[in-house]
Amino acid sequence: MKNTMRPGALAGIGRSLASLKLTVVLLLLLASLVLGGTAWQAEHGLYAAQRDVFAAWVFLLFGFIPLPGLLTAGLLLFVNLLAAAAFRLRYRWRHAGLILIHYGLLLLIAGGFVISLKTGEYFLTLREGESAGVLSHADGQAGIRLPFALKLVDFEKVMHPGTDIPKSFTSRVEVIAGDGRSRSAVIAMNRPLRTGGYTFYQSSYAEEKDGVESSTFSVVRNSGRWLPYAASALLFLGLAWHFLAQIACGWKRSPAAKGRKP
Amino acid sequence: MKRQAAFWLLAGWLLSPAFLPAASPPHRLKSFRRVLVMDQGRLKPMDTFARNLLRQFSGRARPDGIDPCEWLSRVLFSPGASAADAVFLVRQPELLDAIGVTNRRRGRYTHAQLHPGLRRLHELAFRSSSRDEKDLDRVEFEALRLFYNLSAFHGLLHSFAFALGGEGAAGGAGGSSSLPAVIPLAGDRWLSPGRALAHGTPLPGTVQAEISLLATAARAYGRNDPAAFDRALAGFNRSVRGRLGPGTPRPWKISLEVLYNRASPFFLAGLAYGLALLFLLLAMACRSSLLAQMAAWSVATGFLAHTLGIAARMLISNRPPVTNLYETFVFVAWTAAALGLVAARLQKRGPGLAAGALAAAALLVVSGRQALEGDTMGMLTAVLDSNLWLATHVVTIALGYAGCVVAGIIGHALIIQAVRGRNDASSARLLYAVLAFGLVFTVIGTLMGGIWADQSWGRFWGWDPKENGALLIIAWCAALFHSRLAGWIGPIGLAAGAVGSLVTVALAWFGVNLLGLGLHAYGFTSGAMRGLLVFLAVELVFLAVAVPLARKRIRA
Known part of the structure; x- marks a missing residue:
């Protein structure tokens, strides 16, 4: 393939993508999406x-004005961060904390996309004594078949004495493997x-008319579950480093002075 | 030397009320305060039970200076005399019209004054109770509240009818009052003495002996024999203590809780912070460095009391410092005071100390209002039962909130100074540092929250309103720092932005609780919505007026 663009032009585009003003x-x-979305949720529910x-990707304000949705905002922030990592961040030891923070954020956003696109979230409701191996989707439709079955042996809720404040919910279950072997476990x-x-x-949980209790589990099939952890680790490190470095470098010579003068 | 003397004088003055004996109590309540009561799922000293009850009835910690335990002992052991205590708050005067109570008065009502309206109150409350709480108007809601309070009061009036006979027994239902639950029976059940007697199955000998000790105490109270009263209750406490299993709080914890109640450390701290603000105002007016020093020492004294109070709560409840909405106010106030003290060391004569003291004092006032909602050490719902995450996630988030709140107040100070034509570069740096502190801890706290959520619910992030609130703060503060770096805003812009971050914190803290949804909606505060809206409006007006003025003055 022939590259028709000069490297300088590419760098120019990269620099403008890395712009601080774009970040802001x-x-x-x-x-504003978080604020608006929360208000929307108060009105119409989480779903x-x-x-x-x-x-x-796109949010229709009043039903017809298209605005970028949160996925778009996330993607753009990712591109902005990537460009910043390539063109704007200054790779000095002094800035190691900031660099780690920005890489951690890149990983966090990437993890968010992986999880939201690949992870399945299901539900499983069992009455006491019942066993099942099929998970349902949030909307009640049958979802996927598990490679094992789960049996609810007993559900127990404990209240703080003399109150209706729940102290604990505990489900004792049995995991029954394909070959019939089972082991008991506790979900609380x-x-x-x-x-x-x-x-x-x-x-x-629910208590049905006949006095039999049923317990509902949310079930997650994990893909990329480690990503937010790795991202958090980078962020913790970066924040701690930056924070301590600022303290160590001394208050007198510190932050705003480093900010670029307009 | 002079400074130290000023400090000790101040400290002595502030701490003295805690150790002064109350003005000649007619009864010795030492053992009464320590009687164990099972209330709302928690074993607590009678002292706390009495305080919560009086607060619930009257909307005050000590209406007309009444000592809660003195009041409760009168209700229990001398029911006739307590009809004259003005302890019932009626928030809606229209309710009194509705139930036909005509003798209006300022302040609180006595049981005797409300008595003529009881029947109509009962009818009104009965009708209201069958409906959804959200559909009730203010008067109906208040009718329910007053009715519950009066029912509880009636129960207490009759709870020693078995011992006192006469006035108490006239109620007929004397044995059925469930308050106060002071007799432990098998299976972790706690009953009131009346209920225990009506229990049906024959009681063990020790329990019978305990109930007769209570009866002895009740009669001694009536005879006005304080020594016998205290002796009987001391014997009762010893006997109950002897029967309790290892899971019950140690005696020293009960004593500590009584001491904590009586010393009211957060009230003292709030007083010291308020005093510091007064000193700072005077110091500004007189340009006196001694007054500024005294302000710093006053904040330090308050901080000491504040710290001891939080430590006492942690020891009593065996929990990290922040587990409910009340404690968020107390802890964020504590952090704000700490930030103020650190700022005062970094920059003498800066706005940091005043900002910290103001934030701390204001938040302690809010916490005092929140305390009216009930026991501030109440039990936790199952979701929150994890000391590890409460200790890390909640505490870090609270640190972050405190940073943003203090930065927001410094922002106000900077803008006002700019309007007065002063360009204070050193304070602008302080603001930057405090806001950065807020951002760093909010980010860390939010990530920890994500990890907790992933461990417990299977998702790192679920767009829960409280999570969104934290993300809002982070996005806003990050936008501020990047705009400063890009040169889009200067020191005044950053100050205005910090005021904005104070607003985002208010939204994240209260807004989502007021929306009443999501996993974090356990701290609903009734009637706070209006306060929040007024606050938002005032801040918007402040920014709209002061920032352009400040810009003009700085340019000129």
Whole structure:
């Protein structure tokens, strides 16, 4: 393939993509989308907010004015950060913290895209004594078949004495493998069950008329689950480094003085 | 020397109310305060129970200077006398018309004054209780509140009817009051003495002995025999203590809670911060460096009380410092005071100390209002039952909020100074540093929140309103720093932006709670929406008026 562009022109485009002013515009766009999306959610619920704003490329204001949705804003921020990493960041030891922060953000946004595009989130509701191996989607449609079955042995909720404040929700379950072997496990708040690439979280419960309790788990099939962790690690490191470096370098010679004068 | 003397004088004056004996109490309440009560799922000393109850009834910690335990002991053991205590707050005067109580008065009502309206109040409350809370108007809501309070009061009036006979027993239902639950029975059940007697199955000998000790105490109270009253309750406490399992709070924790209640460290801290603001104003007026020093020492004294208070709460409840909405106010106030003190060391005569003290004082006032909602050490719902994440995520986020709040107040100060024609580069640097502190900790806290969410619910990020609130703060502050770097805004712009970050914090903190949705909606505060809107409007007007003025003055 023949490259018709001069390298200088490419760098020029890269530099304008890396522009700080673009960053500011995008961050303000992000802030207003978050604000608007939350208000939208208060009005129409989380599902509508996800569909219309948070997981949308285009958001239609009043139904006909197209505005960039959160995915677009995320993608643009990613491009802006990438260009900044290539053309704007100054690779000095002094700026190591800032560099780590920006790379961490790149990874975080990338992870967000991977997870939102590839991860499946399902639900599973079981009555006590019932077992099942098929997960359903959030809207109730049958989703995917698990390579094992899950049986709810007992659901127990404990209240703080004399109150209706829940102290704990606990589901005792059995994981029944394809060959019939089973093991028992516990799923509770802040204590999910991870098995076979799926993670089961205690989500809600119901007590039916006949007194039998049922328990609902949200089930996540993880892809790229490690990405936000790696990104967080980079960000922690970068923030700590930057923060400590600023303190170590001394308050007297510090931040605003380094800001470029207009 | 002079400075130190001023400090110790100040500290002595501030801390003295805590250790002064109350003005000659008619009854010795030492053992009464330490009686264990099971209330709202938590085992607490009678002292806390009495305080919460009185606060719930009256909307004040000490209406007309009444000591909560003195009041409660009168209600329990001398029901006739307590009808004259003016403790019932009626927030909607229209309610009094509705129930036909005619003798209006300022302040609170006594039980005797409300008595003629009880029947109509009961009818009104009964009708309201069958409807959804959201559909009730203010008067109906208040009717429900007053009715619940009066029912609880009635229960307490009759709870010692078995011992007192006469006035108490006339209620007939004397044995059925469920308050106060002070008798532990098998299976972690706690009953009031009346309920325990009506329990059906024969009670074990020790329980019977405990109930007769309570009866002895009640009669001693009536005879006005303080020594016998205290002796009987001390014996009761010993006996109950002896029967309790290892899961119950240690005696020293109960004593610490009583001490914490009586010392009211956050009230003292708030007082010290307020005093510091007064000193700073005077210092500005007189250009006196001694007054400025005294302000710093006053904040330091308040900070000491504040720290001890938080430490006491952590010891009592076995939990990290921030676990509910009330504690967010207290902890963010603490951080703000700390930031103010650090700023005062970095930059003498800067706005940092004043900003920290103002933020801390204001937040402690808000926390005092929040305390009216009930026990501030209440039990946690199952979602929050994780000390590790409460200790890390919640605390870091609170640090971040505090940074943004203090930066926002410094922003106000900078803009006002600019309007007065002063260009203060050193304070602008301080603002930059404090805002950066806020951003750094908000980011760290948000990431930790993501990790908690992933561990517990299976997703790192779920667009929950509280998560969105944190993201809003981050996006706004990051936009500010990048605009400063790009040269789009100068020091005044950054100051205005910091005021904006104060607004975003207010939205993230209260806005999402007021929306009443999402996983974090456990801290709903009724009636705070109007306050938030007024705050937003005032800040917008301030920015719209002051910033252009400041720009003009700086250019000129």
